[in-house]
Amino acid sequence: MAGVDTTLLKDLDRRGLINQATGDGELTQHLAECRTLYCGFDPTADSLHIGSLVPLLTLKRFQAAGHKPIALVGGATGLIGDPSFKAQERSLNSPEVVTGWVEKLKRQVSQFIDFDRGENSALVVNNLDWTKDLSVLDFLRDVGKHFSVNNMVNKESVKQRLQREGEGISFTEFAYILLQSMDFSELYRRHNCTLQIGGSDQWGNITGGVDLTRRQHRGKVYGMTLPLVTKADGSKFGKTESGTIWLDASRTSPYAFYQFWLNTADADVYKFLRYFTFLSVDEIEAIEGVDRERAGRPEAQSILAREVTRLVHGEEGLAAAERISRALFSGEIAELSAGDLEQLRLDGLPSSSLPAGFGGQSLINLLVEAGMAPSGKPVKDALGRKAVLVNGETVGLESNAEPQSVFAPARALADRFFLVRLGKKKYHLFELAG
RNA sequence: GCAGGGGUUCCCGAGUGGCCAAAGGGAUCAGACUGUAAAUCUGACGCGCAAGCUUCGGUGGUUCGAAUCCACCCCCCUGCACCA
Numbered sequence: 283m284a285g286v287d288t289t290l291l292k293d294l295d296r297r298g299l300i301n302q303a304t305g306d307g308e309l310t311q312h313l314a315e316c317r318t319l320y321c322g323f324d325p326t327a328d329s330l331h332i333g334s335l336v337p338l339l340t341l342k343r344f345q346a347a348g349h350k351p352i353a354l355v356g357g358a359t360g361l362i363g364d365p366s367f368k369a370q371e372r373s374l375n376s377p378e379v380v381t382g383w384v385e386k387l388k389r390q391v392s393q394f395i396d397f398d399r400g401e402n403s404a405l406v407v408n409n410l411d412w413t414k415d416l417s418v419l420d421f422l423r424d425v426g427k428h429f430s431v432n433n434m435v436n437k438e439s440v441k442q443r444l445q446r447e448g449e450g451i452s453f454t455e456f457a458y459i460l461l462q463s464m465d466f467s468e469l470y471r472r473h474n475c476t477l478q479i480g481g482s483d484q485w486g487n488i489t490g491g492v493d494l495t496r497r498q499h500r501g502k503v504y505g506m507t508l509p510l511v512t513k514a515d516g517s518k519f520g521k522t523e524s525g526t527i528w529l530d531a532s533r534t535s536p537y538a539f540y541q542f543w544l545n546t547a548d549a550d551v552y553k554f555l556r557y558f559t560f561l562s563v564d565e566i567e568a569i570e571g572v573d574r575e576r577a578g579r580p581e582a583q584s585i586l587a588r589e590v591t592r593l594v595h596g597e598e599g600l601a602a603a604e605r606i607s608r609a610l611f612s613g614e615i616a617e618l619s620a621g622d623l624e625q626l627r628l629d630g631l632p633s634s635s636l637p638a639g640f641g642g643q644s645l646i647n648l649l650v651e652a653g654m655a656p657s658g659k660p661v662k663d664a665l666g667r668k669a670v671l672v673n674g675e676t677v678g679l680e681s682n683a684e685p686q687s688v689f690a691p692a693r694a695l696a697d698r699f700f701l702v703r704l705g706k707k708k709y710h711l712f713e714l715a716g
Numbered sequence: 717g718c719a720g721g722g723g724u725u726c727c728c729g730a731g732u733g734g735c736c737a738a739a740g741g742g743a744u745c746a747g748a749c750u751g752u753a754a755a756u757c758u759g760a761c762g763c764g765c766a767a768g769c770u771u772c773g774g775u776g777g778u779u780c781g782a783a784u785c786c787a788c789c790c791c792c793c794u795g796c797a798c799c800a
Binding site: 450514517521541544545548551579583610611647656657658659660662664666667668669679682683705706 | 743745752753760761765
Protein backbone atom coordinates (compact mmCIF):
# COMPACT_ATOMS: atom_id res chain seq x y z
CA MET A 283 0.00 0.00 0.00
CA ALA A 284 0.96 3.56 -0.46
CA GLY A 285 2.23 5.24 2.64
CA VAL A 286 0.28 7.77 4.57
CA ASP A 287 1.31 11.39 4.34
CA THR A 288 1.70 12.43 7.94
CA THR A 289 2.09 16.09 7.12
CA LEU A 290 -1.54 16.33 6.01
CA LEU A 291 -2.86 18.12 9.06
CA LYS A 292 0.02 20.52 8.99
CA ASP A 293 -0.74 21.36 5.40
CA LEU A 294 -4.45 21.77 6.13
CA ASP A 295 -3.54 24.08 8.95
CA ARG A 296 -1.30 26.19 6.74
CA ARG A 297 -4.16 26.49 4.31
CA GLY A 298 -6.41 27.72 7.07
CA LEU A 299 -8.69 24.75 6.57
CA ILE A 300 -8.92 23.65 10.16
CA ASN A 301 -11.53 25.44 12.17
CA GLN A 302 -11.99 23.12 15.11
CA ALA A 303 -11.04 19.55 15.93
CA THR A 304 -11.86 17.15 18.72
CA GLY A 305 -9.37 15.21 20.72
CA ASP A 306 -6.78 17.72 21.91
CA GLY A 307 -4.30 17.15 19.14
CA GLU A 308 -4.56 13.38 19.18
CA LEU A 309 -5.73 13.58 15.62
CA THR A 310 -2.23 13.90 14.20
CA GLN A 311 -1.27 10.65 15.81
CA HIS A 312 -4.50 9.01 14.80
CA LEU A 313 -3.88 9.91 11.19
CA ALA A 314 -0.45 8.33 11.17
CA GLU A 315 -2.00 5.32 9.51
CA CYS A 316 -4.69 4.84 6.89
CA ARG A 317 -8.02 5.84 8.39
CA THR A 318 -11.57 6.07 7.11
CA LEU A 319 -13.30 9.41 7.25
CA TYR A 320 -16.60 10.78 6.03
CA CYS A 321 -18.39 13.94 5.17
CA GLY A 322 -22.11 14.29 4.62
CA PHE A 323 -23.95 16.18 1.90
CA ASP A 324 -27.66 16.70 2.24
CA PRO A 325 -29.78 16.81 -0.88
CA THR A 326 -31.44 20.20 -0.73
CA ALA A 327 -31.27 20.61 -4.51
CA ASP A 328 -30.31 18.50 -7.51
CA SER A 329 -26.78 19.85 -7.42
CA LEU A 330 -24.26 20.95 -4.86
CA HIS A 331 -23.00 24.51 -5.03
CA ILE A 332 -19.57 25.87 -4.38
CA GLY A 333 -20.28 26.06 -0.68
CA SER A 334 -19.77 22.31 -0.63
CA LEU A 335 -16.54 22.52 -2.49
CA VAL A 336 -14.35 23.01 0.55
CA PRO A 337 -15.43 19.79 2.29
CA LEU A 338 -15.46 17.94 -1.00
CA LEU A 339 -11.92 18.94 -1.83
CA THR A 340 -10.85 18.22 1.71
CA LEU A 341 -12.06 14.66 1.33
CA LYS A 342 -9.90 14.54 -1.76
CA ARG A 343 -6.93 15.90 0.17
CA PHE A 344 -7.34 13.17 2.77
CA GLN A 345 -7.50 10.56 0.09
CA ALA A 346 -4.42 11.93 -1.59
CA ALA A 347 -2.68 11.63 1.77
CA GLY A 348 -3.58 7.95 1.93
CA HIS A 349 -6.87 7.86 3.80
CA LYS A 350 -10.16 6.33 2.76
CA PRO A 351 -12.96 8.86 2.14
CA ILE A 352 -16.65 8.19 2.38
CA ALA A 353 -19.05 10.65 0.86
CA LEU A 354 -22.39 10.33 2.52
CA VAL A 355 -25.44 11.57 0.70
CA GLY A 356 -28.20 12.33 3.11
CA GLY A 357 -31.25 10.60 1.72
CA ALA A 358 -32.61 10.48 5.25
CA THR A 359 -31.35 13.73 6.72
CA GLY A 360 -32.45 15.50 3.56
CA LEU A 361 -35.99 14.54 4.39
CA ILE A 362 -35.74 16.28 7.75
CA GLY A 363 -33.73 19.46 7.26
CA ASP A 364 -30.75 20.58 9.29
CA PRO A 365 -31.69 23.46 11.60
CA SER A 366 -28.07 24.42 12.31
CA PHE A 367 -27.77 28.19 12.23
CA LYS A 368 -30.80 28.46 10.01
CA ALA A 369 -33.02 31.38 10.84
CA GLN A 370 -36.22 29.70 9.78
CA GLU A 371 -37.91 26.36 9.77
CA ARG A 372 -37.56 24.83 6.34
CA SER A 373 -40.32 23.35 4.29
CA LEU A 374 -40.07 19.64 3.71
CA ASN A 375 -39.38 18.19 0.30
CA SER A 376 -41.26 15.16 -0.89
CA PRO A 377 -39.55 11.77 -0.68
CA GLU A 378 -39.68 11.32 -4.45
CA VAL A 379 -37.95 14.61 -5.05
CA VAL A 380 -35.29 13.91 -2.45
CA THR A 381 -34.66 10.48 -3.93
CA GLY A 382 -34.04 12.05 -7.32
CA TRP A 383 -31.65 14.55 -5.82
CA VAL A 384 -29.78 11.83 -3.96
CA GLU A 385 -29.01 10.08 -7.22
CA LYS A 386 -27.72 13.24 -8.80
CA LEU A 387 -25.58 14.16 -5.84
CA LYS A 388 -24.09 10.70 -5.68
CA ARG A 389 -22.86 11.11 -9.22
CA GLN A 390 -21.65 14.61 -8.65
CA VAL A 391 -19.76 13.81 -5.49
CA SER A 392 -18.16 10.83 -7.18
CA GLN A 393 -16.29 13.07 -9.59
CA PHE A 394 -14.08 14.29 -6.84
CA ILE A 395 -12.88 11.12 -5.21
CA ASP A 396 -11.15 8.05 -6.51
CA PHE A 397 -12.92 4.68 -6.38
CA ASP A 398 -10.06 2.67 -7.69
CA ARG A 399 -7.31 3.16 -5.24
CA GLY A 400 -6.89 -0.14 -3.48
CA GLU A 401 -7.04 0.03 0.25
CA ASN A 402 -8.12 3.63 0.36
CA SER A 403 -10.70 3.60 -2.41
CA ALA A 404 -13.57 5.97 -1.88
CA LEU A 405 -17.11 5.00 -1.00
CA VAL A 406 -20.46 6.70 -1.47
CA VAL A 407 -23.23 5.82 0.95
CA ASN A 408 -26.78 6.93 1.65
CA ASN A 409 -27.97 7.22 5.21
CA LEU A 410 -31.47 6.26 4.18
CA ASP A 411 -30.13 2.70 3.97
CA TRP A 412 -29.93 2.38 7.73
CA THR A 413 -32.81 4.58 8.71
CA LYS A 414 -35.67 3.68 6.41
CA ASP A 415 -36.55 0.47 8.22
CA LEU A 416 -35.80 1.67 11.68
CA SER A 417 -38.82 1.76 13.92
CA VAL A 418 -39.62 4.83 15.97
CA LEU A 419 -39.46 2.86 19.16
CA ASP A 420 -36.07 1.39 18.38
CA PHE A 421 -34.87 4.81 17.44
CA LEU A 422 -36.08 6.41 20.62
CA ARG A 423 -34.70 3.64 22.79
CA ASP A 424 -31.38 3.04 21.08
CA VAL A 425 -30.50 6.51 19.90
CA GLY A 426 -32.73 8.99 21.64
CA LYS A 427 -31.85 7.71 25.06
CA HIS A 428 -28.27 8.82 24.61
CA PHE A 429 -29.17 12.43 24.05
CA SER A 430 -29.86 14.99 26.70
CA VAL A 431 -32.38 17.60 25.71
CA ASN A 432 -30.81 19.96 28.21
CA ASN A 433 -27.65 19.61 26.21
CA MET A 434 -29.29 20.00 22.85
CA VAL A 435 -31.08 23.13 23.93
CA ASN A 436 -27.77 24.70 24.77
CA LYS A 437 -26.28 24.16 21.32
CA GLU A 438 -25.32 27.39 19.70
CA SER A 439 -26.61 26.11 16.37
CA VAL A 440 -30.24 26.14 17.48
CA LYS A 441 -30.10 28.96 19.98
CA GLN A 442 -31.31 31.48 17.51
CA ARG A 443 -34.34 29.42 16.76
CA LEU A 444 -35.04 28.80 20.39
CA GLN A 445 -34.70 32.38 21.51
CA ARG A 446 -35.44 34.57 18.60
CA GLU A 447 -38.72 36.34 18.63
CA GLY A 448 -40.81 35.39 15.64
CA GLU A 449 -39.26 32.02 14.93
CA GLY A 450 -39.47 28.60 16.41
CA ILE A 451 -38.24 25.12 15.75
CA SER A 452 -40.22 21.98 15.16
CA PHE A 453 -39.46 18.72 16.90
CA THR A 454 -38.56 17.33 13.48
CA GLU A 455 -35.70 19.71 12.91
CA PHE A 456 -34.70 19.63 16.53
CA ALA A 457 -34.19 15.90 16.20
CA TYR A 458 -31.96 16.26 13.17
CA ILE A 459 -28.82 15.96 15.21
CA LEU A 460 -29.84 12.47 16.31
CA LEU A 461 -29.98 11.29 12.74
CA GLN A 462 -26.63 12.69 11.82
CA SER A 463 -25.07 11.37 14.99
CA MET A 464 -26.45 7.99 14.13
CA ASP A 465 -24.73 8.19 10.76
CA PHE A 466 -21.34 8.55 12.34
CA SER A 467 -21.97 5.75 14.78
CA GLU A 468 -23.24 3.53 11.98
CA LEU A 469 -20.30 4.26 9.70
CA TYR A 470 -17.99 3.48 12.57
CA ARG A 471 -19.70 0.14 13.02
CA ARG A 472 -19.85 -0.70 9.33
CA HIS A 473 -16.61 0.73 8.01
CA ASN A 474 -14.57 1.58 11.06
CA CYS A 475 -14.92 5.21 10.11
CA THR A 476 -13.20 7.30 12.77
CA LEU A 477 -13.30 10.86 11.51
CA GLN A 478 -16.04 13.15 10.35
CA ILE A 479 -15.36 16.44 8.67
CA GLY A 480 -17.78 19.18 7.78
CA GLY A 481 -18.41 22.89 7.68
CA SER A 482 -18.06 24.88 10.86
CA ASP A 483 -21.85 24.92 11.20
CA GLN A 484 -21.66 21.16 11.64
CA TRP A 485 -19.69 21.17 14.86
CA GLY A 486 -22.69 20.41 17.01
CA ASN A 487 -23.80 17.58 14.79
CA ILE A 488 -20.32 16.14 14.60
CA THR A 489 -19.67 16.14 18.32
CA GLY A 490 -23.10 14.57 18.71
CA GLY A 491 -21.87 11.70 16.58
CA VAL A 492 -18.61 11.44 18.47
CA ASP A 493 -20.53 11.09 21.72
CA LEU A 494 -23.04 8.64 20.34
CA THR A 495 -20.36 6.39 18.88
CA ARG A 496 -18.67 6.24 22.24
CA ARG A 497 -21.90 5.48 24.03
CA GLN A 498 -23.14 2.87 21.60
CA HIS A 499 -19.89 1.17 20.66
CA ARG A 500 -17.32 2.55 23.05
CA GLY A 501 -15.60 3.80 19.93
CA LYS A 502 -13.09 6.60 19.96
CA VAL A 503 -13.76 8.76 16.94
CA TYR A 504 -12.81 12.27 15.91
CA GLY A 505 -14.35 15.30 14.35
CA MET A 506 -12.99 18.26 12.51
CA THR A 507 -14.65 21.29 11.03
CA LEU A 508 -13.59 23.45 8.15
CA PRO A 509 -13.94 27.20 8.16
CA LEU A 510 -16.93 28.93 6.72
CA VAL A 511 -15.82 30.65 3.56
CA THR A 512 -16.16 34.37 4.06
CA LYS A 513 -15.36 37.36 1.96
CA ALA A 514 -13.42 40.35 3.17
CA ASP A 515 -16.21 42.75 2.30
CA GLY A 516 -18.71 40.79 4.38
CA SER A 517 -20.99 39.78 1.52
CA LYS A 518 -22.04 36.20 1.19
CA PHE A 519 -19.70 33.86 -0.61
CA GLY A 520 -20.99 31.96 -3.59
CA LYS A 521 -23.68 34.27 -4.79
CA THR A 522 -23.79 36.60 -7.74
CA GLU A 523 -26.50 38.68 -9.28
CA SER A 524 -27.61 35.66 -11.22
CA GLY A 525 -27.79 33.55 -8.10
CA THR A 526 -25.95 30.63 -6.63
CA ILE A 527 -22.86 29.18 -8.28
CA TRP A 528 -23.61 25.51 -8.79
CA LEU A 529 -21.27 22.67 -9.55
CA ASP A 530 -23.59 21.28 -12.19
CA ALA A 531 -22.67 22.59 -15.62
CA SER A 532 -26.29 22.75 -16.69
CA ARG A 533 -27.08 25.11 -13.83
CA THR A 534 -23.94 27.21 -13.93
CA SER A 535 -22.02 26.98 -17.17
CA PRO A 536 -18.28 26.44 -17.01
CA TYR A 537 -17.96 29.92 -18.47
CA ALA A 538 -20.04 31.53 -15.70
CA PHE A 539 -18.20 29.40 -13.18
CA TYR A 540 -14.84 30.54 -14.48
CA GLN A 541 -15.96 34.15 -14.48
CA PHE A 542 -17.09 33.84 -10.90
CA TRP A 543 -13.63 32.92 -9.73
CA LEU A 544 -11.97 35.41 -12.01
CA ASN A 545 -13.93 38.15 -10.28
CA THR A 546 -12.63 37.27 -6.84
CA ALA A 547 -11.57 40.31 -4.84
CA ASP A 548 -7.86 40.84 -4.24
CA ALA A 549 -8.52 40.66 -0.52
CA ASP A 550 -9.82 37.11 -0.85
CA VAL A 551 -7.95 35.55 -3.70
CA TYR A 552 -4.91 34.13 -1.89
CA LYS A 553 -7.09 32.63 0.80
CA PHE A 554 -9.25 31.06 -1.87
CA LEU A 555 -6.21 29.62 -3.61
CA ARG A 556 -5.40 27.85 -0.36
CA TYR A 557 -8.95 26.63 0.10
CA PHE A 558 -9.90 25.64 -3.40
CA THR A 559 -6.79 24.52 -5.23
CA PHE A 560 -4.19 21.82 -4.86
CA LEU A 561 -1.34 24.20 -5.42
CA SER A 562 1.06 23.94 -2.53
CA VAL A 563 1.07 26.67 0.05
CA ASP A 564 4.61 27.53 -1.01
CA GLU A 565 3.52 28.00 -4.60
CA ILE A 566 0.64 30.19 -3.49
CA GLU A 567 2.90 32.33 -1.38
CA ALA A 568 5.18 32.73 -4.36
CA ILE A 569 2.27 33.90 -6.50
CA GLU A 570 1.34 36.39 -3.83
CA GLY A 571 4.88 37.70 -3.74
CA VAL A 572 5.01 38.21 -7.49
CA ASP A 573 1.64 39.96 -7.52
CA ARG A 574 2.73 42.33 -4.83
CA GLU A 575 5.69 43.48 -6.89
CA ARG A 576 3.60 43.98 -9.96
CA ALA A 577 1.66 47.13 -10.66
CA GLY A 578 -1.85 46.60 -11.95
CA ARG A 579 -3.74 43.41 -12.30
CA PRO A 580 -2.68 40.41 -10.20
CA GLU A 581 -2.17 36.95 -11.65
CA ALA A 582 -3.87 35.19 -8.77
CA GLN A 583 -7.44 35.45 -10.00
CA SER A 584 -6.77 33.81 -13.32
CA ILE A 585 -4.78 31.04 -11.68
CA LEU A 586 -7.62 30.46 -9.23
CA ALA A 587 -10.23 30.47 -11.97
CA ARG A 588 -8.21 28.08 -14.07
CA GLU A 589 -7.49 25.64 -11.26
CA VAL A 590 -10.98 25.45 -9.85
CA THR A 591 -12.71 25.31 -13.20
CA ARG A 592 -10.46 22.44 -14.18
CA LEU A 593 -11.22 20.60 -10.95
CA VAL A 594 -14.96 20.90 -11.39
CA HIS A 595 -15.45 20.92 -15.14
CA GLY A 596 -12.33 19.24 -16.45
CA GLU A 597 -9.94 20.35 -19.16
CA GLU A 598 -12.69 20.70 -21.71
CA GLY A 599 -14.87 22.86 -19.54
CA LEU A 600 -11.91 25.03 -18.74
CA ALA A 601 -10.97 25.37 -22.39
CA ALA A 602 -14.51 26.41 -23.25
CA ALA A 603 -14.62 28.95 -20.47
CA GLU A 604 -11.32 30.45 -21.48
CA ARG A 605 -12.31 30.53 -25.12
CA ILE A 606 -15.45 32.52 -24.39
CA SER A 607 -13.74 34.82 -21.96
CA ARG A 608 -10.98 35.60 -24.38
CA ALA A 609 -13.41 36.28 -27.20
CA LEU A 610 -15.69 38.53 -25.18
CA PHE A 611 -13.18 40.52 -23.24
CA SER A 612 -10.49 40.96 -25.85
CA GLY A 613 -12.66 43.48 -27.67
CA GLU A 614 -12.08 41.80 -31.00
CA ILE A 615 -15.68 40.83 -31.45
CA ALA A 616 -15.86 41.75 -35.10
CA GLU A 617 -13.17 39.24 -35.90
CA LEU A 618 -15.07 36.24 -34.66
CA SER A 619 -15.90 33.78 -37.38
CA ALA A 620 -19.18 31.92 -37.78
CA GLY A 621 -17.42 28.89 -36.40
CA ASP A 622 -16.16 30.82 -33.39
CA LEU A 623 -19.62 32.11 -32.64
CA GLU A 624 -21.13 28.68 -33.05
CA GLN A 625 -18.51 27.38 -30.67
CA LEU A 626 -19.27 30.05 -28.10
CA ARG A 627 -22.85 28.95 -28.10
CA LEU A 628 -21.88 25.32 -27.66
CA ASP A 629 -19.50 26.39 -24.93
CA GLY A 630 -22.36 27.72 -22.91
CA LEU A 631 -22.57 31.39 -23.74
CA PRO A 632 -26.21 32.35 -23.13
CA SER A 633 -27.93 32.44 -26.46
CA SER A 634 -31.29 32.35 -28.15
CA SER A 635 -32.73 32.80 -31.58
CA LEU A 636 -34.70 35.81 -32.64
CA PRO A 637 -38.30 34.82 -33.30
CA ALA A 638 -39.66 35.51 -36.76
CA GLY A 639 -41.86 38.43 -35.78
CA PHE A 640 -39.44 40.07 -33.41
CA GLY A 641 -39.93 43.43 -35.11
CA GLY A 642 -43.18 43.83 -33.24
CA GLN A 643 -41.48 43.89 -29.89
CA SER A 644 -39.42 46.57 -28.29
CA LEU A 645 -35.71 46.06 -27.97
CA ILE A 646 -36.08 46.23 -24.22
CA ASN A 647 -38.57 43.44 -24.34
CA LEU A 648 -36.36 41.23 -26.47
CA LEU A 649 -33.44 41.57 -24.10
CA VAL A 650 -35.61 40.89 -21.08
CA GLU A 651 -37.07 37.81 -22.69
CA ALA A 652 -33.62 36.57 -23.51
CA GLY A 653 -32.93 36.68 -19.79
CA MET A 654 -30.46 39.54 -19.79
CA ALA A 655 -32.41 41.41 -17.12
CA PRO A 656 -35.27 40.62 -14.78
CA SER A 657 -37.35 43.54 -15.99
CA GLY A 658 -37.18 46.36 -18.48
CA LYS A 659 -36.04 49.03 -16.07
CA PRO A 660 -32.35 48.10 -15.91
CA VAL A 661 -32.26 47.69 -19.68
CA LYS A 662 -33.79 51.09 -20.17
CA ASP A 663 -31.28 52.54 -17.79
CA ALA A 664 -28.45 50.83 -19.63
CA LEU A 665 -29.71 52.02 -23.00
CA GLY A 666 -29.89 55.54 -21.67
CA ARG A 667 -26.31 55.31 -20.46
CA LYS A 668 -24.91 53.85 -23.63
CA ALA A 669 -24.24 50.60 -21.86
CA VAL A 670 -25.78 48.31 -24.46
CA LEU A 671 -23.59 47.17 -27.32
CA VAL A 672 -24.70 45.11 -30.24
CA ASN A 673 -21.78 43.62 -32.13
CA GLY A 674 -19.59 46.19 -30.51
CA GLU A 675 -21.67 49.21 -31.42
CA THR A 676 -23.52 51.31 -28.91
CA VAL A 677 -27.27 51.23 -29.11
CA GLY A 678 -29.28 54.03 -27.56
CA LEU A 679 -32.75 54.37 -26.19
CA GLU A 680 -33.96 55.80 -29.49
CA SER A 681 -33.50 52.39 -31.10
CA ASN A 682 -35.86 50.74 -28.68
CA ALA A 683 -38.78 50.75 -31.06
CA GLU A 684 -36.75 49.60 -34.04
CA PRO A 685 -35.33 46.20 -33.31
CA GLN A 686 -35.31 45.45 -37.04
CA SER A 687 -32.69 48.03 -37.72
CA VAL A 688 -30.65 46.99 -34.70
CA PHE A 689 -30.81 43.37 -35.72
CA ALA A 690 -30.67 44.00 -39.47
CA PRO A 691 -29.09 41.13 -41.40
CA ALA A 692 -26.65 43.57 -42.92
CA ARG A 693 -25.21 44.27 -39.50
CA ALA A 694 -25.06 40.68 -38.38
CA LEU A 695 -21.84 38.84 -37.72
CA ALA A 696 -21.47 35.94 -40.12
CA ASP A 697 -24.84 36.93 -41.57
CA ARG A 698 -26.85 35.80 -38.60
CA PHE A 699 -25.29 36.48 -35.19
CA PHE A 700 -25.66 39.42 -32.86
CA LEU A 701 -23.56 39.57 -29.76
CA VAL A 702 -25.30 41.82 -27.28
CA ARG A 703 -23.49 43.21 -24.31
CA LEU A 704 -25.38 44.78 -21.43
CA GLY A 705 -23.23 46.59 -18.94
CA LYS A 706 -19.67 45.41 -18.64
CA LYS A 707 -20.11 41.72 -18.21
CA LYS A 708 -23.41 40.41 -19.40
CA TYR A 709 -23.45 38.88 -22.82
CA HIS A 710 -26.07 37.19 -24.92
CA LEU A 711 -25.81 35.76 -28.38
CA PHE A 712 -28.81 36.22 -30.66
CA GLU A 713 -29.19 34.27 -33.85
CA LEU A 714 -31.54 35.17 -36.66
CA ALA A 715 -33.99 32.35 -37.20
CA GLY A 716 -34.11 30.59 -40.55
C1' G B 717 -58.60 27.51 24.25
C1' C B 718 -57.36 32.41 26.78
C1' A B 719 -54.24 36.77 26.94
C1' G B 720 -50.60 39.76 24.69
C1' G B 721 -47.41 40.86 20.40
C1' G B 722 -46.93 40.53 15.16
C1' G B 723 -47.59 39.64 9.44
C1' U B 724 -45.23 46.21 4.75
C1' U B 725 -42.07 46.18 -1.69
C1' C B 726 -35.45 40.78 -2.30
C1' C B 727 -33.84 41.23 3.30
C1' C B 728 -33.98 44.32 7.74
C1' G B 729 -37.23 47.98 9.03
C1' A B 730 -40.26 53.06 9.17
C1' G B 731 -45.12 54.34 8.24
C1' U B 732 -51.56 54.44 12.29
C1' G B 733 -56.88 58.30 7.10
C1' G B 734 -54.95 62.03 1.98
C1' C B 735 -48.39 65.09 0.99
C1' C B 736 -47.46 56.69 -0.16
C1' A B 737 -45.22 52.93 -5.05
C1' A B 738 -44.70 53.65 0.43
C1' A B 739 -38.69 56.80 4.95
C1' G B 740 -33.92 54.68 6.11
C1' G B 741 -30.26 50.79 5.76
C1' G B 742 -28.54 46.38 3.29
C1' A B 743 -28.35 43.55 -1.17
C1' U B 744 -28.56 44.13 -6.43
C1' C B 745 -28.06 46.62 -11.38
C1' A B 746 -26.00 50.66 -14.54
C1' G B 747 -22.44 54.96 -15.21
C1' A B 748 -17.66 57.56 -13.91
C1' C B 749 -12.77 55.98 -12.04
C1' U B 750 -10.09 51.16 -12.71
C1' G B 751 -7.44 45.79 -13.42
C1' U B 752 -13.85 42.24 -16.33
C1' A B 753 -10.83 44.67 -8.97
C1' A B 754 -11.45 47.45 -4.16
C1' A B 755 -12.75 52.19 -2.29
C1' U B 756 -15.45 56.49 -3.74
C1' C B 757 -19.10 59.41 -6.32
C1' U B 758 -23.76 59.36 -9.46
C1' G B 759 -28.30 57.12 -11.08
C1' A B 760 -31.87 53.06 -10.85
C1' C B 761 -34.17 49.63 -7.81
C1' G B 762 -43.29 46.80 -7.95
C1' C B 763 -44.81 46.43 -13.51
C1' G B 764 -44.77 49.43 -18.01
C1' C B 765 -40.65 52.90 -23.47
C1' A B 766 -44.75 55.94 -21.90
C1' A B 767 -49.74 57.41 -20.61
C1' G B 768 -50.71 54.58 -16.83
C1' C B 769 -51.46 50.06 -13.95
C1' U B 770 -51.12 46.66 -9.67
C1' U B 771 -49.26 46.44 -4.23
C1' C B 772 -48.58 46.67 2.19
C1' G B 773 -51.34 38.21 5.19
C1' G B 774 -56.84 37.13 3.11
C1' U B 775 -61.99 38.59 2.40
C1' G B 776 -65.64 42.07 3.06
C1' G B 777 -66.95 46.94 5.03
C1' U B 778 -66.66 52.43 6.72
C1' U B 779 -65.01 56.82 3.96
C1' C B 780 -64.82 61.56 -1.33
C1' G B 781 -60.17 58.91 -0.04
C1' A B 782 -57.17 53.15 3.68
C1' A B 783 -50.89 50.08 4.31
C1' U B 784 -53.27 53.07 8.03
C1' C B 785 -60.27 52.63 10.82
C1' C B 786 -64.07 48.31 11.54
C1' A B 787 -65.60 42.90 11.07
C1' C B 788 -64.48 38.04 10.10
C1' C B 789 -60.70 34.60 8.60
C1' C B 790 -55.53 32.60 7.91
C1' C B 791 -50.46 32.34 9.64
C1' C B 792 -46.28 33.34 13.23
C1' C B 793 -44.33 34.48 18.18
C1' U B 794 -44.59 34.83 23.70
C1' G B 795 -47.03 33.56 28.20
C1' C B 796 -50.87 30.89 30.61
C1' A B 797 -54.29 26.96 30.59
C1' C B 798 -55.61 22.01 28.77
C1' C B 799 -53.35 17.11 28.01
C1' A B 800 -51.16 15.66 33.65
